[in-house]
Amino acid sequence: MEDTQVKLKKNDIPKWNKWLILSMQHLFAMFGATILVPALTGLSPAVALLSSGLGTLVYLIITKGQIPAYLGSSFAFIMPVTSAMALGGPEGVMIGTFAAGVVYSITALLIKKTGVQWLMNLLPPVVTGPVIMVIGLGLAGTAVEMAMNFDDQSGQYVQPALHFSIALATLAITILVSVFIRGFLNLIPILIGLTGGYAIALQAGIVDMSGIARAAWFRVPDLVVPFIGFEPQWSWNIIFLMTPIAIVTLAEHIGDQLVLSKVAGENYVKKPGLHRSIMGDGAATIVASLIGGPPNTTYGENIGVLAITRVFSVYVIGGAAVLAIIFGFIGKVEALIASIPGAVMGGVSILLFGIIASSGLRMLIDNKIDLGVRRNLIIVSVILVIGIGGAFIEIGENLEISGMALAAITGIILNAVLPGKQYGFGNGAMFESLEESMKEDDAA
Template sequence: MGNQEIIQVEDRVPAKLLIPLSLQHMFAMFGASVLVPFLFGINPAIVLFMNGVGTLLFIAITKGKAPAYLGSSFAFLAPAGVVISEMGYPYALGGFVVVGLGGCILALIIYKFGSEWINVVLPPAAMGPVVALIGLELSGTAAQNAGLLDEKISMANVLVFAVTLGVAVFGTVLFRGFLSVIPILIAVVAGYVTAIATGMVDFSAVKAAPFFALPNFQTPKFSLEAVLIILPVLLVIASEHIGHQVVTSKIVGKDLLKDPGLHRSLLGDNLSTMISGLIGSVPTTTYGENIGVMAVTKVYSVRVIAGAAILSIICSLVGKLSALIQTIPNPVIGGISFLLYGMIGASGIRILVDSKVDYGKSRNLTLTSIVFVTGLSGVMVKMGSIQLKGMVLACVVGMVLSLIFHVLDRLKLTNDR
């Protein structure tokens, strides 16, 4: 630990270290994950509850071999917003259930036919920039949370953001011993204390919150129209899931697409989404913020992830604790996200380096160029209420191009064979 040794996926973590390491993961996901229920107009307690349950379910299905924290998915915001405004939230829940079921069926298909096709449809020259885009397209969200994109920038926001990011950045370089594996947690605490000092934190909601409170469970309603509006999101979350598993594989040094297998991780992810719809929560997905935490700290232990999931469930049941965590201001979340999203982007570049992509070949240069420009240009493709843009559209374009190149190879028409 003194030299910040890697704590691998299957390693046990001493009890005295488990709680702070788990808290670090919970704080990393908290801001973005709780934002989704606010946008849907529901109590975030049910989301914290399902995030914890879904993560534990994911760990069980992947046999404890794939470290991933499941948080609220942003992919459903646009179509679910349409359904909620026209029919109500219960019908959106019905759509979540069907999408989760569709993802489970996709997992069974992959189990039957394997995942080797990924290397054909997403070779390293395409997968690298797609993974990089996961972090890069979120960079604007980090700046927005920090208040840096406001028309009138608050110096208090800038101060809290700077303290949070500064402690996180220099902590990863300067901290030694145990502190070297919890720089994110220390940065959150430092930013929070600064926010309190600037008068940014209001504790009135904590005083008013009950000590214990059950989450607000709801049951879904089903409508064919609602399902058809939400169902195309399956393409988005499947692409996102594959990207997250690839970048996590690179970070932990294990091929998670083979062991425990893409079918298991995809099943765990979508089964959690289906259960979320059945109890009144929002869809879940493997979280980029927590992938970033693993990249920074080199702590990959599934036991730490499970500890964070249990803490999330506890927070959902203890009203005052849940309310206290919700007082963490956006500039703190923005400061942490600045570093974590950048780490994900760098992981995409790492894929290109580790795979030794040869840019002397025209196809590799073309694939990487088109994927990056598609993802960063703001180009959008609409299919009904679904919008394909950013990383997801870039992934689709990269897959189509890669398949065309593969067919041209088989026909012996390419000039770099």
């Protein structure tokens, strides 16, 4: 029989030894995914850990210590962050990350004032689902290039058979853990896959560990701080790359809050409120932008830990955040992450990027979006082709809207102008659940 008894409530403080172990579990659960995003985009993994910990603490403060949620690097922003790096380096990414955080914050204020229905009308499943699919499928080429060791300088694959074999072995380990292992280990397949793949790559002789030996134990991360490390230069190109993705990830945030409420048996959408949780996400992302980290989001992996352990103490979550901050200052940890071969990263990414795409497909299926309805078919088709095909529009001399951003904007416009908006919600399962959660509890 499944144990559904709550072991620690949200305001319970465990004994120090138990506290450390429980917080370490959450650290391991988020670690693989959080470091993977900066490793794929060229940002600093140490700064990502630091911003993850600081962002989580800010989130806990804004939500009044009532939501036991951990925040880490958002996969949805991998492609726009990579593009922003090409346009303006880490400084450019920080501008886009700051703008994404502002979008979250403005949305939170609007929800507090006017409710959530306007957001639901803007982002029904028929729009959100295919945009999420574009996020995953648009990264497929990146995963394969890493797995087969594509060299940008020569424009050729270097020892593709060896590297792809290691990538497939890494992928196999990750899949086996995900499918056949139960309990807590099932929640950290990325970390186990990276560890197993790293060991195989080490045996194959493609790991350069010299940087680990040279690295200091204590090291201040390579922070990118505005007005101290650089002078911010506003770029509309980068803004339009990243802010539309923030709009889409809001739907994912709402889904996470509904799941977390169900797991914990509390209505977090109502108390402390959806506006507070979204504001917490926005503030955490703004904090990340001020030190050089990627955008933050609530992590499903940590919700899984809560479901298994039945420990909902926000102090345990806060402890994991403090541990992440400490890890960010350990130089050998960053050097170890930097030594992970592209083949190992590629093997894990094949699965992760596919899961992102599949989660978009699942949103369409769960909401029973009828693609026999012509407007739905048109919206989904146009979003997929524009997003994956890499279409872009140049506005003036210095502004370009492309890829996922253009796909998201196009989908929103099509949904607004085509008749039959009610079909874009399907059976509205997610949104009906949201509306129900936002109603007053008469029994209370």
